[in-house]
Amino acid sequence: MNAAHAVKPERELAWLDVEAVSVRFGGVRAVTDVSFGVHRGEVLSIIGPNGAGKSSLLNVISGVYRAQQGRLHFEGQLLPQASPRDAAQRGIGRTFQNLALFRGMSVLENVLTGRVLLMRSSMLAHAAAWPRAQREERAHREAAHRVIDFLGLQRVRDMPVHQLPYGLQKRVELARALAAEPRLLLLDEPMAGMNSHDKHEMSRVIVEANRKLGITIVLIEHDMGVVMDVSDRVVVLDYGKKIADGRPGAVRDDPAVVAAYLGLAQAA
Numbered sequence: 001m002n003a004a005h006a007v008k009p010e011r012e013l014a015w016l017d018v019e020a021v022s023v024r025f026g027g028v029r030a031v032t033d034v035s036f037g038v039h040r041g042e043v044l045s046i047i048g049p050n051g052a053g054k055s056s057l058l059n060v061i062s063g064v065y066r067a068q069q070g071r072l073h074f075e076g077q078l079l080p081q082a083s084p085r086d087a088a089q090r091g092i093g094r095t096f097q098n099l100a101l102f103r104g105m106s107v108l109e110n111v112l113t114g115r116v117l118l119m120r121s122s123m124l125a126h127a128a129a130w131p132r133a134q135r136e137e138r139a140h141r142e143a144a145h146r147v148i149d150f151l152g153l154q155r156v157r158d159m160p161v162h163q164l165p166y167g168l169q170k171r172v173e174l175a176r177a178l179a180a181e182p183r184l185l186l187l188d189e190p191m192a193g194m195n196s197h198d199k200h201e202m203s204r205v206i207v208e209a210n211r212k213l214g215i216t217i218v219l220i221e222h223d224m225g226v227v228m229d230v231s232d233r234v235v236v237l238d239y240g241k242k243i244a245d246g247r248p249g250a251v252r253d254d255p256a257v258v259a260a261y262l263g264l265a266q267a268a
Ligand SMILES: Nc1ncnc2c1ncn2[C@@H]1O[C@H](COP(=O)(O)OP(=O)(O)OP(=O)(O)O)[C@@H](O)[C@H]1O
Pocket: 025, 028, 029, 030, 048, 049, 050, 051, 052, 053, 054, 055, 056, 057
């Protein structure tokens, strides 16, 4: 066959397929031509020095930011960009780098807000206490209770969130994200600012959510000990570009990664 007529085979898409994504803010290139795949059932960590583009990438996947270039596919479907609601409805959940809870509301109420997109009855039906709406509300409360039990938050269930220590507040945030029943959960520095005991606890519940609930997890984390412990695979960004992608041990020993982090140590 004439080489000119050879058809390039279609690339096989990963479960979440990030293809040549670039994000710019004015003159700042936050993410440049980054591609990687997330396999169903894994814990994948995204690491890299401050400002490497990790949160921007997560924001593109969760529909918060629009990429100027590139495409995303989730479960074989092209993801429309900059639509957090669409991403959530497709089963992509997330937490944010800074606490984003309703501080005056109880733990249970916060977790219930995670189920808003799963609610079918209108607010009016709930307000009028129609039987179907009541049944639905009961089911949502039961689901919220299950998540609270899963994360060991029963004792503080009715407390206002602002009265809880920081480590527990971060766990409530995770509970709210789990309440939405995501298949893919994006966690942006869920252990930032935690002491080592709380970090250990948070790592444990993340691994349990992955293993027991079958949720695929993409995690941004700075603590290399945690990354090595919990990740099946690691993607490394530096100045917006992907510099490594592989098993944790291989990535840790990768000369390009060592150089990126050594550069950081020398600059400090
Ligand atoms: N909304 C925005 N507007 C303007 N610039 C932004 C915005 N979001 C991110 N940036 C810039 O894009 C670059 C990458 O930022 P990003 O937050 O994605 O990095 P990061 O790897 O998550 O950093 P960190 O570890 O410090 O959270 C930085 O230079 C940042 O200042």
